[in-house]
Amino acid sequence: MMAYALTNLVxxxxxxxxxxxxxxxxxxxxxxxxxxxxxxxxxxxxxVSQRCTPKLALLNAxxxxxxxxxxxxxxxxxxxxLTIPLSGFAKEVQAQIWTDSVAALVCESSxxxxxxxxxxxxxxxLVYMDDGYIRQVDRxxxxxxxxxxxxxxxxxxxxxxxxxxxxxxxxARDVLMRNFRPNIVFSGLKPYEEDTWRRVRVGDVEFELVxxxxxxxxxxxxxxxxFHKEPLASLATYRRNQYGVCFxxxxxxxNQGKINVEDALVVLEKx
Numbered sequence: 001m002m003a004y005a006l007t008n009l010v011x012x013x014x015x016x017x018x019x020x021x022x023x024x025x026x027x028x029x030x031x032x033x034x035x036x037x038x039x040x041x042x043x044x045x046x047x048v049s050q051r052c053t054p055k056l057a058l059l060n061a062x063x064x065x066x067x068x069x070x071x072x073x074x075x076x077x078x079x080x081x082l083t084i085p086l087s088g089f090a091k092e093v094q095a096q097i098w099t100d101s102v103a104a105l106v107c108e109s110s111x112x113x114x115x116x117x118x119x120x121x122x123x124x125x126l127v128y129m130d131d132g133y134i135r136q137v138d139r140x141x142x143x144x145x146x147x148x149x150x151x152x153x154x155x156x157x158x159x160x161x162x163x164x165x166x167x168x169x170x171x172a173r174d175v176l177m178r179n180f181r182p183n184i185v186f187s188g189l190k191p192y193e194e195d196t197w198r199r200v201r202v203g204d205v206e207f208e209l210v211x212x213x214x215x216x217x218x219x220x221x222x223x224x225x226x227f228h229k230e231p232l233a234s235l236a237t238y239r240r241n242q243y244g245v246c247f248x249x250x251x252x253x254x255n256q257g258k259i260n261v262e263d264a265l266v267v268l269e270k271x
Contacts (some may be wrong), residue, residue, distance in 0.1 A: 003264040006202065007161055008177070008185040013061065014061040014126075015039040015070060015150045016049040018223075019181060024260045027205050027253050029147055030129075030182050031155025034063040039095065039104070039150040040116065040124045046096040047150065048124060055120050055224040065117045080119050084112050087138060089128040097150055103137045104128060137252060141210045146252045154250035157182045157213055158194060166191035167231055170238075175231045179219045180248055186265045194249050199269040206254040206268065214244030 010019040017246035038061070042047050050056045059080070062073045070086040089105035104127035107113060129135070132150045134147045137154055148155045159182035168174040177185055184202065188194065200207050215235060220228045222254040236245045 002189075002267045004186045004188060004267075005191070006184065006186050006261050006263060006265055008150070008182075009259065009261055010178075010183055010185070011035040012181065013038055013063040014059070014074065015047065016053070016056040016218075017059040017074070018057070019062040019178065020062060023262075026051045026258050027256050029256065030149045030229070031151070031253060034062055034065075035155070037063075037129045037181065038148040038191040039127055039129075040256075041093075041095050041104075041119075041127055043123050043125075044096070045094055047098075047121070048120075050221050051216060053120050053122065054227065057221050057225045059119075068074070074116070076119070080115060081117060082112055084109065086128065088112075089130070090171075093125075093127065095127050097135075098152070100135055101257040102129070103133050103271070105130055129158050137210075141250075142208070142252055145200060154210060155253060156184060156207060156251040157185045157248050158186070158200075158207075158209070158249040158251050160186060160188040160191065160194050162188040163194070167234065167247070170234045171230050172254075173230060175219075178223075179221070179231065180213075181217070182248055184251075184259075184265070186239055196270050197249070197267055198271050199267075200251075201255075201266045201268055203259040203263040204255070204257045207250045207261050208254060210241050211250050212241065212246035213250050215247050 008021055009025040011019050012019040013034050015036045059077050072084045088109050089107055091106050093106045094101050097105040107126040107169050113125050121212050129149050137146045137148050156176040159180055197209050220232050239246050
Protein backbone atom coordinates (compact mmCIF):
# COMPACT_ATOMS: atom_id res chain seq x y z
CA MET A 1 0.00 0.00 0.00
CA MET A 2 1.32 3.41 -0.98
CA ALA A 3 1.52 6.14 1.69
CA TYR A 4 1.71 9.87 1.10
CA ALA A 5 2.40 12.90 3.30
CA LEU A 6 -0.40 15.34 4.11
CA THR A 7 0.40 19.04 3.72
CA ASN A 8 -2.82 20.73 4.86
CA LEU A 9 -6.24 20.21 6.44
CA VAL A 10 -8.82 22.93 5.81
CA UNK A 11 -12.42 23.58 6.85
CA UNK A 12 -14.82 26.31 5.77
CA UNK A 13 -17.39 27.18 8.45
CA UNK A 14 -19.48 29.40 6.15
CA UNK A 15 -20.10 28.41 2.55
CA UNK A 16 -18.00 30.56 0.18
CA UNK A 17 -16.12 32.40 2.94
CA UNK A 18 -12.42 31.83 3.61
CA UNK A 19 -11.15 28.57 5.05
CA UNK A 20 -9.11 27.76 8.14
CA UNK A 21 -6.06 25.49 8.13
CA UNK A 22 -5.42 23.30 11.15
CA UNK A 23 -3.01 20.62 12.33
CA UNK A 24 -5.89 18.25 13.07
CA UNK A 25 -9.49 17.75 12.02
CA UNK A 26 -12.38 15.94 13.64
CA UNK A 27 -14.44 13.95 11.15
CA UNK A 28 -18.13 13.67 12.05
CA UNK A 29 -21.27 12.55 10.22
CA UNK A 30 -21.28 15.74 8.10
CA UNK A 31 -17.59 15.57 7.14
CA UNK A 32 -14.95 17.91 8.60
CA UNK A 33 -16.39 19.11 11.90
CA UNK A 34 -18.06 22.50 11.42
CA UNK A 35 -17.41 22.56 7.68
CA UNK A 36 -20.01 24.55 5.71
CA UNK A 37 -22.65 24.23 8.39
CA UNK A 38 -23.46 27.93 7.81
CA UNK A 39 -24.61 29.57 4.62
CA UNK A 40 -26.15 32.81 3.36
CA UNK A 41 -29.51 32.73 1.58
CA UNK A 42 -31.41 35.42 -0.30
CA UNK A 43 -35.00 36.40 0.40
CA UNK A 44 -36.31 33.51 -1.73
CA UNK A 45 -34.31 31.04 0.41
CA UNK A 46 -31.76 30.25 -2.30
CA UNK A 47 -28.08 30.00 -1.38
CA VAL A 48 -25.54 32.58 -2.46
CA SER A 49 -21.90 31.87 -3.21
CA GLN A 50 -18.82 33.55 -4.62
CA ARG A 51 -20.13 32.80 -8.11
CA CYS A 52 -22.69 35.61 -7.81
CA THR A 53 -21.37 37.41 -4.72
CA PRO A 54 -17.57 37.60 -5.09
CA LYS A 55 -17.11 39.80 -2.00
CA LEU A 56 -17.70 36.65 0.06
CA ALA A 57 -14.07 35.83 -0.74
CA LEU A 58 -13.03 38.69 1.56
CA LEU A 59 -14.70 37.34 4.68
CA ASN A 60 -13.01 35.28 7.40
CA ALA A 61 -15.15 32.86 9.38
CA UNK A 62 -14.30 30.83 12.48
CA UNK A 63 -16.43 28.50 14.57
CA UNK A 64 -15.53 28.82 18.26
CA UNK A 65 -16.66 25.99 20.54
CA UNK A 66 -16.00 26.48 24.25
CA UNK A 67 -17.41 24.20 26.94
CA UNK A 68 -20.45 26.38 27.60
CA UNK A 69 -20.55 28.65 24.55
CA UNK A 70 -20.59 28.08 20.79
CA UNK A 71 -20.42 30.97 18.40
CA UNK A 72 -19.46 31.98 14.89
CA UNK A 73 -17.11 34.85 14.15
CA UNK A 74 -17.20 36.65 10.78
CA UNK A 75 -14.79 39.46 10.00
CA UNK A 76 -13.12 41.55 7.34
CA UNK A 77 -10.32 43.76 8.64
CA UNK A 78 -11.87 46.73 10.47
CA UNK A 79 -14.90 46.86 8.18
CA UNK A 80 -16.89 44.00 9.68
CA UNK A 81 -16.65 42.27 13.05
CA LEU A 82 -19.49 39.91 14.03
CA THR A 83 -19.78 37.45 16.91
CA ILE A 84 -22.87 35.28 16.51
CA PRO A 85 -23.91 32.77 19.22
CA LEU A 86 -25.39 29.53 17.92
CA SER A 87 -28.21 30.00 20.41
CA GLY A 88 -29.32 32.87 18.18
CA PHE A 89 -30.36 30.43 15.44
CA ALA A 90 -33.87 29.25 16.28
CA LYS A 91 -36.53 29.67 13.61
CA GLU A 92 -36.61 26.88 11.01
CA VAL A 93 -36.65 27.79 7.33
CA GLN A 94 -36.22 25.91 4.06
CA ALA A 95 -32.94 26.68 2.32
CA GLN A 96 -32.40 25.90 -1.35
CA ILE A 97 -28.95 24.68 -2.39
CA TRP A 98 -28.78 23.59 -6.01
CA THR A 99 -31.70 21.14 -6.36
CA ASP A 100 -31.90 20.34 -2.64
CA SER A 101 -34.38 21.96 -0.28
CA VAL A 102 -33.13 21.46 3.26
CA ALA A 103 -34.24 22.51 6.73
CA ALA A 104 -32.02 25.07 8.43
CA LEU A 105 -32.15 27.46 11.36
CA VAL A 106 -32.06 31.16 10.54
CA CYS A 107 -30.11 33.76 12.49
CA GLU A 108 -32.69 35.84 14.30
CA SER A 109 -30.41 38.84 14.83
CA SER A 110 -31.47 41.59 12.43
CA UNK A 111 -28.22 43.45 13.16
CA UNK A 112 -26.17 40.46 11.94
CA UNK A 113 -28.25 39.93 8.81
CA UNK A 114 -28.33 43.65 8.08
CA UNK A 115 -24.55 43.99 8.49
CA UNK A 116 -23.87 41.09 6.13
CA UNK A 117 -26.44 42.40 3.64
CA UNK A 118 -24.91 45.87 3.68
CA UNK A 119 -21.38 44.52 3.19
CA UNK A 120 -22.37 42.18 0.35
CA UNK A 121 -24.83 44.53 -1.32
CA UNK A 122 -27.96 42.38 -1.28
CA UNK A 123 -30.63 41.33 1.20
CA UNK A 124 -29.41 38.14 2.87
CA UNK A 125 -29.96 35.92 5.90
CA LEU A 126 -27.49 33.65 7.67
CA VAL A 127 -28.60 30.05 8.26
CA TYR A 128 -27.18 27.08 10.16
CA MET A 129 -27.59 23.33 9.63
CA ASP A 130 -28.18 21.94 13.12
CA ASP A 131 -26.75 18.60 14.27
CA GLY A 132 -30.16 16.94 13.98
CA TYR A 133 -30.66 17.86 10.32
CA ILE A 134 -29.54 15.83 7.34
CA ARG A 135 -28.87 16.46 3.67
CA GLN A 136 -28.17 13.42 1.56
CA VAL A 137 -25.29 13.40 -0.93
CA ASP A 138 -26.13 12.70 -4.54
CA ARG A 139 -27.10 9.03 -4.74
CA UNK A 140 -26.19 9.00 -8.43
CA UNK A 141 -22.56 8.87 -7.28
CA UNK A 142 -22.90 7.36 -3.79
CA UNK A 143 -25.88 5.10 -3.18
CA UNK A 144 -25.51 4.67 0.58
CA UNK A 145 -26.91 6.98 3.24
CA UNK A 146 -24.41 9.81 3.71
CA UNK A 147 -25.08 13.31 4.94
CA UNK A 148 -23.33 16.53 4.02
CA UNK A 149 -23.60 20.13 5.16
CA UNK A 150 -23.90 23.04 2.74
CA UNK A 151 -20.92 21.97 0.60
CA UNK A 152 -21.82 21.83 -3.09
CA UNK A 153 -22.13 18.07 -3.15
CA UNK A 154 -19.81 15.96 -0.99
CA UNK A 155 -18.24 16.13 2.48
CA UNK A 156 -14.56 16.10 1.43
CA UNK A 157 -12.39 17.36 -1.41
CA UNK A 158 -8.95 15.80 -1.84
CA UNK A 159 -6.26 17.66 -3.80
CA UNK A 160 -2.70 16.80 -4.80
CA UNK A 161 0.17 19.32 -4.59
CA UNK A 162 1.79 17.73 -7.66
CA UNK A 163 -1.40 18.28 -9.67
CA UNK A 164 -1.23 21.97 -8.79
CA UNK A 165 2.45 22.08 -9.79
CA UNK A 166 1.53 20.60 -13.17
CA UNK A 167 -1.22 23.17 -13.67
CA UNK A 168 0.98 26.11 -12.68
CA UNK A 169 3.67 24.97 -15.11
CA UNK A 170 1.16 25.54 -17.92
CA UNK A 171 0.28 29.12 -16.93
CA ALA A 172 2.05 32.46 -16.87
CA ARG A 173 0.85 33.18 -13.34
CA ASP A 174 0.65 30.67 -10.49
CA VAL A 175 -2.50 30.05 -8.50
CA LEU A 176 -2.62 28.77 -4.95
CA MET A 177 -4.24 25.61 -3.67
CA ARG A 178 -6.80 27.72 -1.80
CA ASN A 179 -8.38 28.58 -5.18
CA PHE A 180 -9.71 25.00 -5.22
CA ARG A 181 -11.00 24.98 -1.62
CA PRO A 182 -9.81 21.48 -0.66
CA ASN A 183 -10.27 19.84 2.74
CA ILE A 184 -7.34 17.43 2.54
CA VAL A 185 -4.14 18.25 0.64
CA PHE A 186 -1.35 15.73 0.10
CA SER A 187 1.99 15.62 -1.66
CA GLY A 188 1.80 13.07 -4.43
CA LEU A 189 4.47 11.35 -6.49
CA LYS A 190 3.00 12.53 -9.79
CA PRO A 191 0.14 14.75 -10.97
CA TYR A 192 -3.42 13.46 -10.92
CA GLU A 193 -2.59 10.00 -9.62
CA GLU A 194 -5.56 10.47 -7.28
CA ASP A 195 -7.78 9.97 -10.35
CA THR A 196 -7.00 6.25 -10.16
CA TRP A 197 -7.84 5.73 -6.49
CA ARG A 198 -11.01 4.26 -5.03
CA ARG A 199 -10.40 4.09 -1.27
CA VAL A 200 -7.86 5.75 1.08
CA ARG A 201 -7.17 6.01 4.80
CA VAL A 202 -5.89 8.94 6.86
CA GLY A 203 -5.19 7.98 10.45
CA ASP A 204 -8.12 5.82 11.54
CA VAL A 205 -10.60 7.31 9.07
CA GLU A 206 -11.29 5.68 5.71
CA PHE A 207 -12.64 7.51 2.68
CA GLU A 208 -14.19 6.47 -0.60
CA LEU A 209 -13.46 8.56 -3.69
CA VAL A 210 -16.77 9.00 -5.50
CA UNK A 211 -16.20 11.37 -8.44
CA UNK A 212 -13.80 13.94 -9.88
CA UNK A 213 -14.62 17.49 -8.79
CA UNK A 214 -15.89 19.62 -11.67
CA UNK A 215 -14.68 23.19 -11.34
CA UNK A 216 -16.37 26.54 -11.86
CA UNK A 217 -15.49 30.23 -12.01
CA UNK A 218 -14.87 30.29 -8.24
CA UNK A 219 -11.41 28.86 -8.93
CA UNK A 220 -10.56 32.07 -10.82
CA UNK A 221 -11.48 34.40 -7.96
CA UNK A 222 -8.65 35.98 -5.99
CA UNK A 223 -8.87 36.96 -2.34
CA UNK A 224 -9.52 40.57 -3.32
CA UNK A 225 -12.79 39.43 -4.92
CA UNK A 226 -11.74 39.76 -8.58
CA PHE A 227 -12.32 37.16 -11.30
CA HIS A 228 -9.61 36.07 -13.76
CA LYS A 229 -9.49 33.65 -16.71
CA GLU A 230 -7.05 31.32 -15.01
CA PRO A 231 -6.78 28.61 -13.87
CA LEU A 232 -10.04 27.49 -15.51
CA ALA A 233 -8.94 28.37 -19.05
CA SER A 234 -5.81 26.23 -18.84
CA LEU A 235 -7.54 23.39 -17.00
CA ALA A 236 -10.13 23.23 -19.77
CA THR A 237 -7.43 22.40 -22.32
CA TYR A 238 -6.47 19.09 -20.70
CA ARG A 239 -8.71 18.22 -17.75
CA ARG A 240 -12.16 18.00 -19.37
CA ASN A 241 -14.16 14.78 -19.06
CA GLN A 242 -17.78 13.65 -18.75
CA TYR A 243 -18.09 15.52 -15.45
CA GLY A 244 -16.75 18.84 -16.77
CA VAL A 245 -13.39 20.52 -16.18
CA CYS A 246 -12.02 18.66 -13.17
CA PHE A 247 -9.41 19.14 -10.46
CA UNK A 248 -9.38 17.11 -7.24
CA UNK A 249 -11.52 14.22 -6.05
CA UNK A 250 -14.75 14.29 -4.07
CA UNK A 251 -14.82 11.84 -1.15
CA UNK A 252 -17.14 10.52 1.54
CA UNK A 253 -15.98 9.34 4.94
CA UNK A 254 -16.67 5.70 5.87
CA ASN A 255 -16.31 6.26 9.63
CA GLN A 256 -15.75 9.07 12.11
CA GLY A 257 -12.60 10.00 14.01
CA LYS A 258 -9.72 12.44 14.12
CA ILE A 259 -7.11 13.01 11.43
CA ASN A 260 -3.84 14.94 11.71
CA VAL A 261 -1.40 16.54 9.31
CA GLU A 262 1.31 14.18 10.55
CA ASP A 263 -0.84 11.17 9.56
CA ALA A 264 0.00 9.46 6.30
CA LEU A 265 -2.52 9.12 3.50
CA VAL A 266 -2.58 5.44 2.61
CA VAL A 267 -4.05 4.18 -0.68
CA LEU A 268 -6.13 1.09 0.13
CA GLU A 269 -7.73 0.42 -3.24
CA LYS A 270 -7.33 1.59 -6.81
CA UNK A 271 -9.89 1.55 -9.61
